[in-house]
Amino acid sequence: MKESILWLFQIVTGILIFVLLGLHISAQHLGTFGSFPDLSSFAYKTLLFVALYHGLFGLRSVLLEINLGRGAEKAISWLLFLGGLVFFIYYGIMA
Amino acid sequence: MAKKARPNRIGVKGWWTGGKYGVEKKAYFLHRLTGLIIVFYLIAHIIHQGPWIAWWELIVVLAFIYHAMNGIRLIITELGFGVGRPTLPSFPYVPESLVKTRPLFWILMAFSAIYIVLAIVGFAKGG
Amino acid sequence: MAQKEIQIKEVLSDEIVKKVKFKVKKFDPEKDDKPYYAEYDVPVWRGMTVLDGLLYVKEDLDGTVNFRYSCRMGICGSCGMFINGKPRMACMTQILELGTDVIEIAPLPNLDNIRDLVPDSTPFFEKHRKVKPYLIRQDVKEQENPIGEYYQTPEEHEYYSQFSFCIKCSLCYAACPTAASDPEYLGPQALAQAYRYSVDTRDEGFEERVMVVDDPHGCWRCHYAGACSEVCPKGVDPAKAIQLLKGLILKYRLGLKKKRKGAGVIPAHPRPGVKKAPKRTVVQED
Ligand code: SF4
Numbered sequence A: 001m002k003e004s005i006l007w008l009f010q011i012v013t014g015i016l017i018f019v020l021l022g023l024h025i026s027a028q029h030l031g032t033f034g035s036f037p038d039l040s041s042f043a044y045k046t047l048l049f050v051a052l053y054h055g056l057f058g059l060r061s062v063l064l065e066i067n068l069g070r071g072a073e074k075a076i077s078w079l080l081f082l083g084g085l086v087f088f089i090y091y092g093i094m095a
Numbered sequence B: 001m002a003k004k005a006r007p008n009r010i011g012v013k014g015w016w017t018g019g020k021y022g023v024e025k026k027a028y029f030l031h032r033l034t035g036l037i038i039v040f041y042l043i044a045h046i047i048h049q050g051p052w053i054a055w056w057e058l059i060v061v062l063a064f065i066y067h068a069m070n071g072i073r074l075i076i077t078e079l080g081f082g083v084g085r086p087t088l089p090s091f092p093y094v095p096e097s098l099v100k101t102r103p104l105f106w107i108l109m110a111f112s113a114i115y116i117v118l119a120i121v122g123f124a125k126g127g
Numbered sequence C: 001m002a003q004k005e006i007q008i009k010e011v012l013s014d015e016i017v018k019k020v021k022f023k024v025k026k027f028d029p030e031k032d033d034k035p036y037y038a039e040y041d042v043p044v045w046r047g048m049t050v051l052d053g054l055l056y057v058k059e060d061l062d063g064t065v066n067f068r069y070s071c072r073m074g075i076c077g078s079c080g081m082f083i084n085g086k087p088r089m090a091c092m093t094q095i096l097e098l099g100t101d102v103i104e105i106a107p108l109p110n111l112d113n114i115r116d117l118v119p120d121s122t123p124f125f126e127k128h129r130k131v132k133p134y135l136i137r138q139d140v141k142e143q144e145n146p147i148g149e150y151y152q153t154p155e156e157h158e159y160y161s162q163f164s165f166c167i168k169c170s171l172c173y174a175a176c177p178t179a180a181s182d183p184e185y186l187g188p189q190a191l192a193q194a195y196r197y198s199v200d201t202r203d204e205g206f207e208e209r210v211m212v213v214d215d216p217h218g219c220w221r222c223h224y225a226g227a228c229s230e231v232c233p234k235g236v237d238p239a240k241a242i243q244l245l246k247g248l249i250l251k252y253r254l255g256l257k258k259k260r261k262g263a264g265v266i267p268a269h270p271r272p273g274v275k276k277a278p279k280r281t282v283v284q285e286d
């Protein structure tokens, strides 16, 4: 896929995490300031998915910039993509 | 025959050092560092759902606050908003793209500071 | 306060006002295993640039010091060096403005070091070439054998002219943290030029350039550290151009960018009220 579109997803997922994880953390850590309802299970799954995308794409960005060579970079991109997918299915859908 | 030239690329340490530049370069490095902290925590957190070492969790929360706040600036500027239109430079030239977006950076950092204080207070109260 | 009359002598004088120490990073690949610093005492007069200081060293103290320069006036882009912690043009840097008693001079980083202060700019120029820094047109015939000029309004010209002041000095490339670790990254200069040509109303090559720039080592490797704009000696502000480029590419990928044809031709003749120019005296043979 085009690098620009992948990067656009990075931005969109960033915004989604900001909202969802903001709520999630508030519910868990700011209990003393009031009551924060935690995320529904669907929202939680969405959060897991976008967080995985954002995190792994960010990791790939860093790895692309340490001169590993195009071949290794392609392999890493696929590895992160498939790894992320398996991770999501295992912990997000099956769990 | 002339010998080969000497490689002189700064390397990964150039993300942090390598010259006197503006605050944006430090922000670039911190964004990267906090991002890495968060992604490794995320994976560990999902695998290991139980209680986590608490002080380490606080660091992740602080990293998240910075990453989110600086991220807002990056989303705006990297889409080309707020960096200014091309203009004829007059000298001494002050880079418009930086001067125009720096206030946004400091405002977001002020928010970061507030959230960080809240997080630490909440943490100290055992939240 | 009475205005002080400025005497010509105060501005232009060879009176020595200060002495500074030049610490010059030296390296000769034929002799040295490692670079080292050589020190020179340099007398300074008003208006003296770092380049003047280096020329003084070469003429009066040590003829072996190597550096590159040509125009001495910030036009040719060849005297870029790492001076007191920043990439700067030696000919545009006033010694007195630096305000230090020791001036440390090293070759520009992120490019191979050929000798002393001389970097190998070849890879940098190759990146510039990669983004097709010229007008791309469908009417190749008109381009090769013009009957007139492509028209452009002053506003249209102003929209890219800031980026056209680039002198390819590679200071931005030496400053960029991404370029510091990723040799494949196109770098601020080339990316800014990709934008400069793509928004020129006479150009029709945006799609061709997107293929080069929308790449894992293209514009998305820039994370807006701004170091490039901080050091650019010509006010090009490459960071600005790159962010605008990113926005433009996303717009294009989402189908929101209007397609436009390159500007048309204003025939040189006849123009109402303008006398015809004399025939060309120099004719290029094909
Ligand atoms: S953009 Fe500025 S710093 Fe970079 S090569 Fe051009 S003139 Fe030099």
Ligand code: SF4
Binding pocket: C175, C176, C177, C178, C179, C187, C188, C221, C222, C223, C224, C225, C226, C227, C228, C229, C238, C239, C242
């Ligand atoms: S703004 Fe982009 S190109 Fe310029 S120094 Fe920063 S990362 Fe490099």
Ligand code: FES
Binding pocket: C068, C069, C070, C071, C072, C073, C074, C075, C076, C077, C078, C079, C080, C089, C090, C091, C092
């Ligand atoms: S000598 Fe030409 S730019 Fe300095």
